[in-house]
Amino acid sequence: MIHAERSFWESELYDREFDLIVLGAGLTGQSIAYFFKQNNPDKKVLVLDRGFYPIGASTRNAGFACFGSVTEHMADMQIEEEANIIDRIRRRINGLSLLRQTLGDENIAYREPGAYEIFTDSEAYEQALDQLDVCNRWLQQAAGLENVYQKTEHNGFPAISIQHEGCLHPGKMMHTLYEKNLASGVEFRWQSQVNKVYKEDGVLTLENGFEFKGNQLAIATNSFTSALLDDVEIKPGRGFVFVTKPISDLAWKGTYHFDRGYYYFRGVEDNRLLLGGARSLDIDVETTTEFGTNEKIKKHLISFANDVLRLPTGWEIDKEWSGIMGFTTTKSPVLKRISNKTTVIAGLSGMGVALGMQLGREAADLVIK
Template sequence: MQLSYWEIKNWFSNVDFTIVGSGIVGLHTALALRERFPSSKILILEKGILPQGASTKNAGFACFGSISEIIDDLKTHTEEEVIQLIQKRYAGLQLLRKNLGDSVIDLKPYGGFELFLKEDESFYNECIQKISFINDIIKPLFKTDVFSKEVDRFNFGGIFENLIFNPFEAQIDTGNMMQALLKKAHQNDILILNSQTVTSFQEVNDFVEVETNGITFKTSKLLFTTNGFASQLTNNQVKPARAQVLITKPIPNLDIKGTFHLDKGYFYFRNINDRILFGGGRNLDFVGETTTSHDTTELIQNRLEELLKTVILPHQTFEIEHRWSGTMGVGTHKNPIVEQLSNHVYCGVRMGGMGVAIGSLVGQELADLI
């Protein structure tokens, strides 16, 4: 691409910070850098027309982990690590609310519910029995009990009659959130270029030379916030994880409100006004879903529809209006990776499916490394 003098002068000269990825983490990083360095030139590169990970494709859950997820995490993490994870997720949600405002992100504090299929009796019993234990270990964070047992009032099918309720969960409008962040970035003189894929970068003395599919330029600092696309940066500590989703057409008299978890959080659903958004199922094919492809598969979409018919909406007719998928970043450990990779290159990645909860905090922590 042959750039004009004006393009070189205004966009690609004297760049202080270049951020790769315009999702939740990337935009929060840029805004935090602007606060710390008011006169700096900040450039964000995004390979898609919209963020290509999960920022505009997630389900809009303002959550920090269902009880089954927490119990499952305790099998691979220490108790202290799990508490720190929950604390970080909850603090991140508060930061997101503070930065944008509840009305802007359309936060609805309906609470969260976990339901258990009849075939999961042993795990259901384990979760019920451990409610008081989990409440005890996280009470210092919330100053009260978080989880409680409630009788199913939604007329779900094929589940145990008791749900586990969490009053601290809420739902947000993901589209509103990202539009507000993009607007705030523009208002703070942060430059955003779309359809720019970083193909290579090289540190040279006190700067980094960055090459994309269309341009080559120099930047003082290079920060990657590419989450599920970051495996090469982190020596495969991050793996992509596709999350498939569908949404129904409007359903008259829908009486389901809240965020809902099923099967250790591998399935999740919520209402959006009078529709049901339902996603998950990568545990049906972990190998196949370790991909950055945004296709959907019959295996998972059929299972989502089956659970809609038999569990979520067993007494109602519905039609599917739309299907999509997004790319999360996961690993053997759920703590995000926020680190300096070399003299002038940094990364904030591996949200572990909790980007809404911790994205704002990771962006702040990444900016604080500079």
Template sequence: MSTATSTDLVNGNISFWFDALGGRPSPRPALAGDRTADVCIVGAGLTGLWTAYYLKKADPSLDITMVEREFAGFGASGRNGGWASGLIAGSRDRFATLHGADAVRAQQRSINEAVDELVAVAASEGIAADVVKGGTIRIASTPAQARRLRAGVEEDHHWGVHESRILERNELLDRIRIPEVVAAAYTPHCARIQPARYVRALADVVESLGVRIHESTTATRIERGSVHTDRGVVRAPMILRATEGYTASLAGERRTWLPMNSSMIVTEPLPQAVWEEIGWNRGETLGDKCYSHMYGQRTSDGRIAIGGRGIPYRFGSATDRDGATQQAAIRSLVEILHRRFPATRAHRVVHAWCGVLGVPRDWCSSAAFDARTGLGYAGGYVGQGVATTNLAGRTLRDLVLGRDTELTRLPWVGHASRKWELEPLRWLGVRSMYLAYGWADRKELRGGRESRLAKLADLVTRRP
């Protein structure tokens, strides 16, 4: 029986990362009626938790309340690929057009520093989340992909990431052995984590600082001075939205950020003989230069977890139910797993899941706070959220406290994207984009040239 359709494969149940912790956690108490606070944060994922953490560290007297529809880490924070990467969440060229090259280099330095900050906080706060700063390897399997890979390294150097480099063949084989790789690149600016462990431990730390986290509490509307929920109203002079891929569920936010789906699978623990064939012993994360993009890690207990877009968007900005993904997405990821790592064919894929990430119309993230209204937000991370949430938390801290710092002058601060199109146009647009990317990937793997159709899809959708 195929691993993709095996009856013992778990599909959903939030994510494998939560299953490894024993499953869905017991919820914290819900909001019990109306209350007041100095700061109310909507959403208890990494963005909200980091913001609460840094605000409380900076000013312990602040009364901070968080409201969360499910439980801390339910969304992308507990389902992602476990990459805390130094990748800007957005287009460096687009930010440079608006703010200049030096501003983008400052943003790049800041996101690289966020990777180290995330590692440092784990150490200082006792967050045991399998954190290893092993960097990222990106691979190319066709000449067209290799050209994009080399161009990406040149762009990194232009933006100040001089540590990014092409790997020689013997260096790659010493790190990881994958058939049909024609080129590879490496950057040290990435840490592997077990995301559910990290976000749940961070929630405990934040709670220990005196922040109130109300779970099972659905925010329905945010307005100046108040957050309306199904359990009561929180009134606060400062309100921060940290809802990322679930932003469309709030009143008036349906077209703000598109909830893009990304799916993952994970194998059973692989025997030592398989690892001797593959290598991959230094904690690197792994990506490729396909248009549809694969991302993966070797877990601390000897599994391979890989992800990709699958079916990227549900009509009407709908989201999944408890992480269940489509069978087509599972089959596609299993095919990628077996092509990249033939030694895994004899071993089971045991869990599949999906999550949503927030995508602005111009694919550029933002962080903002309006001192006049007391309203702020951060998000739109386009799949680069783990380290960016840490940068967001420190940036929102400075904005809320009225500080003029290097963080508050970064180009993503106050960045505004236009709304997404009405349905069915946004569904047709995103669906067409990924059909074009899939067609381009298949053409390249058959030996074809780089696809003009994929470039056109990038141009139309403004994907960087």
């Protein structure tokens, strides 16, 4: 990082007070900026991020445009009240249609190739089938959708099909949103690591000592929030994903869930398979904000690809990476004003593709103009 005093001209350019400063250029942060600017075209909006590009989860996720599998909903029943689960499903479905409407299906490579939850354990399958009616009622109540989950078989596995689930290209999603923000006059400063938030004053200080002042602040740092605001409790969760080299006779071309949503896989362009998850295998080690590969999880996912998915011999990993999610204890996100000048949006709990834009729009309405 270069350190240099500011010139007279630079001070005029940069030492301005913004109407809104958003910290975090992920899907949530950029959506707040976008909707605030749409509603207030004359206001000055700045987005800050520590990376060259957003470096958290929004460009590193698996691209599922989903609202939950049956076993994921069943696990949620253990930690959350029914009304809150239905509300979250509603927000996810609204969020997905807002995302598609705002960015355009073609721009984000949205498609619905067929979605399934698969089972290898007959007892778990029976328990899930027992809950089909409950889950279908929730979807009906949340979004007016009928018979979303249906008993079926897929690639020889007992399965539950999921109507209306899709997938997209997270890189294209973020790029399209960035272009829209630039076109509407939102400013960005990349490589700006904030180390302190003065929530009562609307001030952010960077690690290089620079200071930014906003009439309003929106903190959208998801898993990294607790490092900046000790009264907001968000637990990090690292997720690991890989994409294979093309596999000519790939049998898995849809979007798939396994074991409460902990495992997920889908077909991507050129007959490649994306496979990720299994955080549940080493949950304490994966409760971290550090990027990196857990070799135990990687090895396990490779076995899963061979032994369960039966990928043809000779398949290879082309690219592997990790990303960091942010969890609340109930999985319901935090969206609240923590002072007259500061709003926090965090804890999207692994569902941010669906929730990010919806929460961003809700937060933009909450910020005082």
